[in-house]
Amino acid sequence: xxxxxxxxxxxxxxxxxxxxxxxxxxxxxxxxxxxxxxxxxxxxxxxxxxxxxxxxxxxxxxxxxxxxxxxxxxxxxxxxxxxxxxxxxxxxxxxxxxxxxxxxxxxxxxxxxxxxxxxxxxxxxxxxxxxxxxxxxxxxxxxxxxxxxxxxxxxxxxxxxxxxxxxxxxxxxxxxxxxxxxxxxxxxxxxxxxxxxxxxxxxxxxxxxxxxxxxxxxxxxxxxxxxxxxxxxxxxxxxxxxxxxxxxxxxxxxxxxxxxxxxxxxxxxxxxxxxxxxxxxxxxxxxxxxxxxxxxxxxxxxxxxxxxxxxxxxxxxxxxx
Amino acid sequence: xxxxxxxxxxxxxxxxxxxxxxxxxxxxxxxxxxxxxxxxxxxxxxxxxxxxxxxxxxxxxxxxxxxxxxxxxxxxxxxxxxxxxxxxxxxxxxxxxxxxxxxxxxxxxxxxxxxxxxxxxxxxxxxxxxxxxxxxxxxxxxxxxxxxxxxxxxxxxxxxxxxxxxxxxxxxxxxxxxxxxxxxxxxxxxxxxxxxxxxxxxxxxxxxxxxxxxxxxxxxxxxxxxxxxxxxxxxxxxxxxxxxxxxxxxxxxxxxxxxxxxxxxxxxxxxx
Numbered sequence: 001x002x003x004x005x006x007x008x009x010x011x012x013x014x015x016x017x018x019x020x021x022x023x024x025x026x027x028x029x030x031x032x033x034x035x036x037x038x039x040x041x042x043x044x045x046x047x048x049x050x051x052x053x054x055x056x057x058x059x060x061x062x063x064x065x066x067x068x069x070x071x072x073x074x075x076x077x078x079x080x081x082x083x084x085x086x087x088x089x090x091x092x093x094x095x096x097x098x099x100x101x102x103x104x105x106x107x108x109x110x111x112x113x114x115x116x117x118x119x120x121x122x123x124x125x126x127x128x129x130x131x132x133x134x135x136x137x138x139x140x141x142x143x144x145x146x147x148x149x150x151x152x153x154x155x156x157x158x159x160x161x162x163x164x165x166x167x168x169x170x171x172x173x174x175x176x177x178x179x180x181x182x183x184x185x186x187x188x189x190x191x192x193x194x195x196x197x198x199x200x201x202x203x204x205x206x207x208x209x210x211x212x213x214x215x216x217x218x219x220x221x222x223x224x225x226x227x228x229x230x231x232x233x234x235x236x237x238x239x240x241x242x243x244x245x246x247x248x249x250x251x252x253x254x255x256x257x258x259x260x261x262x263x264x265x266x267x268x269x270x271x272x273x274x275x276x277x278x279x280x281x282x283x284x285x286x287x288x289x290x291x292x293x294x295x296x297x298x299x300x301x302x303x304x305x306x307x308x309x310x311x312x313x314x315x316x317x318x319x320x321x
Numbered sequence: 322x323x324x325x326x327x328x329x330x331x332x333x334x335x336x337x338x339x340x341x342x343x344x345x346x347x348x349x350x351x352x353x354x355x356x357x358x359x360x361x362x363x364x365x366x367x368x369x370x371x372x373x374x375x376x377x378x379x380x381x382x383x384x385x386x387x388x389x390x391x392x393x394x395x396x397x398x399x400x401x402x403x404x405x406x407x408x409x410x411x412x413x414x415x416x417x418x419x420x421x422x423x424x425x426x427x428x429x430x431x432x433x434x435x436x437x438x439x440x441x442x443x444x445x446x447x448x449x450x451x452x453x454x455x456x457x458x459x460x461x462x463x464x465x466x467x468x469x470x471x472x473x474x475x476x477x478x479x480x481x482x483x484x485x486x487x488x489x490x491x492x493x494x495x496x497x498x499x500x501x502x503x504x505x506x507x508x509x510x511x512x513x514x515x516x517x518x519x520x521x522x523x524x525x526x527x528x529x530x531x532x533x534x535x536x537x538x539x540x541x542x543x544x545x546x547x548x549x550x551x552x553x554x555x556x557x558x559x560x561x562x563x564x565x566x567x568x569x570x571x572x573x574x575x576x577x578x579x580x581x582x583x584x585x586x587x588x589x590x591x592x593x
Binding site: 002003004005006007008009010011013014015017018019020021032035039047051052054055057058059060064065066133135136137138139140141142143147166167169170171173174175178179182 | 327328330331334335338341342368371372375378420422423426427429445446448449450452453456457460461464468473476488489491492493495496497499500502503504507524527528529531532533534535536537538539540542543545546547549550553
């Protein structure tokens with residue numbers, strides 16, 4: 001796994017330096033995250049692109065060390081997951097040599113870069129609200145969401161997204177004609193034999209123990225009295241006692257005297273099956289917390305199993321030569 | 322855009338990457354202030370300063386930190402001209418462009434009215450833009466100083482000594498090594514393409530050239546990864562990564578670490 005991820009990270013780094021000619025006579029830079037996600041799968045792609053970004057920040061001083069986490073989250077994690085999801089969705093069960101695959105790669109490239117840019121814009125846009133001095137002057141990124149989002153998206157919807165779409169579609173077309181094995185995916189690293197003990201089994205068992213322990217610890221939440229700041233329900237805002245507490249917790253800023261109409265309207269749209277982590281049929285609060293945790297973890301496990309089954313069945317449709 | 326410019330600009334990018342790496346190797350061997358500290362002290366100290374600059378909320382304190390950084394660069398025998406070209410101008414061009422509209426759109430006390438443009442520069446806008454640019458300039462200069470004064474192998478060893486997982490350190494080391502190999506391979510592919518190119522290429526053909534070059538590079542990378550893995554197996558690689566760490570902290574290193582910690586703490590405390 002180590003040489004494969006390393007070489008792919010090096011490849012991502014070099015592809016980022018390619019000037020991609022775009023319609024209209026200009027050029028743009030691609031990230032290469034889509035091809036990495038198609039060939040390596042999302043987990044491999046996340047690692048490879050993160051390593052490439054780390055090398056860029058630490059060795060070449062590009063991108064910044066203190067922003068490395070945000071860059072990796074936006075480009076490596078969000079980019080890889082969106083690219084992989086869109087590609088699988090559009091490519092479906094099509095033949096590996098089908099033109100639909102190249103189209104799927106182009107759309108996946110375009111969408112993933114734009115979703116990553118949207119996340120970046122959101123992270124920049126919320127900064128003036130979160131970090132400002134006493135007079136309201138922004139301390140970090142100075143633009144609110146209504147400025148940051150269009151400013152970020154215009155460049156990505158036109159040039160950057162297009163560059164990623166061009167390079168992804170072009171590479172998938174090339175691989176279809178010359179190295180089709182790579183398009184069948186090495187996401188499970190099947191092409192690389194693993195040495196020594198299994199690296200997956202031990203941490204997974206340990207992870208299950210940790211999940212079990214965390215579930216048993218969930219009743220600790222009962223110790224925290226009151227509602228978290230900003231998570232008030234319409235009932236909280238209508239209650240004078242809770243209103244006084246909200247005012248005290250908000251630096252003596254009084255909440256609205258009546259429940260906002262929008263909140264009241266939206267609060268009726270969805271009623272949670274386990275409101276306040278306490279199912280109605282359970283009398284003990286402690287047991288209610290544990291049961292809610294088990295239900296939540298169960299939903300995640302079910303979702304993961306379904307995703308794995310869907311992914312495996314689509315892999316089986318593409319027999320290796 | 323001329324028909325060859327996309328190839329030429331890509332080749333220029335490769336050359337710049339090589340020259341950056343060469344400058345880094347040269348500066349690391351000079352007898353400067355940063356170079357005399359243990360690599361772990363350098364990594365921790367410079368990163369602490371960078372984080373303190375990011376946490377700083379006062380313009381004056383960030384400006385002082387910029388002064389300290391320049392002093393650190395000069396005493397480490399780094400060329401200020403080279404840093405100005407490599408960092409300051411690039412950051413000013415990129416971050417400055419992003420920060421420029423803030424000067425006009427952030428409301429507050431008006432200090433200058435631009436005649437004929439119906440635009441006014443506000444004091445809070447100017448302060449916000451200056452903080453953004455100066456903060457990025459300082460943090461980028463600090464990181465560049467660290468990279469220029471420390472060989473990559475030492476940075477990796479320092480990261481390992483600071484308990485970064487061996488797998489990540491190994492991947493960083495291997496990626497760094499193969500980045501240059503792949504750059505050289507891509508460089509040769511582009512040069513050979515350029516030397517054979519006669520006449521004009523349409524936009525579609527240009528895109529095809531780039532995509533195919535990237536495709537060939539991808540196939541070569543995967544092939545190479547298999548070869549490297551086999552080479553690792555032949556050298557008895559058993560899945561365990563062993564890194565030699567023979568750094569020893571001296572009195573001077575403890576002094577340096579205290580200095581970095583004090584400077585970072587002062588910056589955070591005074592800039593809060």
